[in-house]
Amino acid sequence: MSAMAGAATQERGQAAAQASPSGESDKRRQILEGARQVFMASGFDGASMGEIAKTANVSKGTLYVYFDSKEALFEALTTEAKAGLAENLFRLDEGDPDVRAVLTRLGTSYLTMMARPEHVSIIRMVIGACEKFPRFGQAFYEAGPACGVGRLKVYIDAQVAAGRLAATDTDLAAKHFLQLCQAGMLTRLLFNAGAAPDEDEIRHRVAEAVRVFYAGYGPNAAR
Known part of the structure; x- marks a missing residue:
């Protein structure tokens, strides 16, 4: 030595x-x-x-x-950041009967965090690295998006059981709601093709997401 x-x-x-x-x-x-x-x-x-x-x-x-190694450090940095985000955003009370209010709060917090420049930068970094190291993308996805969807699914399951939402594929319903909220916003930010949304845009996006979500999954939605 x-x-x-x-x-x-x-x-x-x-x-x-x-x-x-x-x-x-x-x-x-x-x-x-x-x-x-x-x-x-x-x-x-x-x-x-x-x-x-x-x-x-x-x-x-x-x-x-x-x-x-640099790989271990990168994986820890990106997954811990995403896991912390999911944990903070998706604290949902299954017993809260005001589904519209819960979804509105979640959607507003979700878009606010998604639009932060540092968050967009982390996503770009992971996308850039995961072709060479696929496990980075898998770990990032499981720590963030999959965790958030799972927590929202649990809330939706409880509301379906209580009759406040229609029986449905609740995993897909959770994904639908989050996609309705951001609807192209993240793509715009990832490509630096426009400014981050202001409060008015976030408010409008979330209100429309809740409206469309209820049209498809509300208790009186056509089946």
Whole structure:
């Protein structure tokens, strides 16, 4: 083992031994924030672990204690960001009988978050990397879109059971509602083909999404 490799190994061991649970969490967040900045600026292929360590203000030895490769770091960054978004947005009370109000709140929060520049940038990064690393796309999808749809499905299931919505394929109904809300908006933003929606556009989009959703899935919808 070279002197340089030995020093790096020793540094990793020291960092792992000294990290308390709280300190480890803080350091990990620090690294993820540094990685986010570098990946946003350079993309997956253009980023390097050295540049990430420098931006995060940690040594490369410390960086490798937490993430053993650029791929592992990228996957953690993108999936944790998406999972946190899904968890925060899709907190739905199955017992809330005011379905229109619940969907309106969800749709408004959903579009507001989807339109944020940093969120659009993360999606672009994953799309750019998942052809080379398909698991990135799979992990991102499962942590975000699939999780959100699953949580909305549980709410819709409860409303169908209570007679507030018509019996239907509730997984597809959840997907329909979210697609009705964004209806081309995300495509526009991904291609940088227009500005992010303002409050009036979001309000209009959500109101129309709820209206169309009820036309298809309301208790009196034609079957």
